[in-house]
Amino acid sequence: MEKKEMLGTLIKQYRKNMGVSLAKAEEETGVSRSYINRIENFSRDNVTFEVASRLIKYFGIPFSAIEEICGFTSNDEDNIQNLDYLLLNQKYLFANIIADVNLKISLRDFVKELENYCTIESVTRQQENKLLDLADVLRNNLLGM
Template sequence: MNKSEDHPNELDDGLSDDFGRLIKEYRLKKGYSLAQLEDLARVSPSYVSRIERGLRSQVSFPKVLRICFTLGIPYELMISKAFGEINQSEVENENPTLEDILYHQDFTIYGKPVDLDAKEILVSTINLIFGCTWDSKTKIHDLYQVSKKIERLKDLI
């Protein structure tokens, strides 16, 4: 059994050398130290440092996503740098999803910056709204579920 079967969130195909350079370039562009990135993305400085230096070929996909979302690295660029080039014409013809826009853009609500945790709640709230049936049997339950998400979002902002 290989490592990816033991740990399904771990990618073991090997990262390209470009991926570590991409992470470091975006981190420095944002002006983040490794410790600051740890606070924002919840990934240890040594883990990020090993990726940046090309010393870590097996990575946790959720951790890599948190790093990239925090640094504002577009998903398509992350994948192409991590695992090789993708057909750019396919990427250019696709419209970004609302989820991609929310995760990759810095923005504020009432003058307060929205962090990754708040973005995750915002995205899940939107998904919940569109996933609800909103019929007479479920409307009160649906409204309650949405109100709980909104309360949590307001607590984070």
């Protein structure tokens, strides 16, 4: 997968997970919906730093995910990394499948929700359903659905 495809996939995944329309993303970031659409559909080369920064900030995309797309690596083994960083930046197998960007994002979202689920005192049906919905998203990514 080319870098522009990885960036487009990442932005689209975050936008859809947040339930944000292209129009709302345009309103919030000042980046035109057609520009965002071209990024998401891989028809936009050379996304400017300014545009990428606005989208990354708005969607809350961790810088570590952008580092992976751009091929940056860290040689500092003494740092303890948070799980978010590890899930998005390391190469690994999950269910005997090499994790791609979509699978990494789905797994990260599931683990974050599982962490929330495990750390609250009283769990609601809505929270249980959200966890199950994220498990379904993860499963669909694994099965290529």
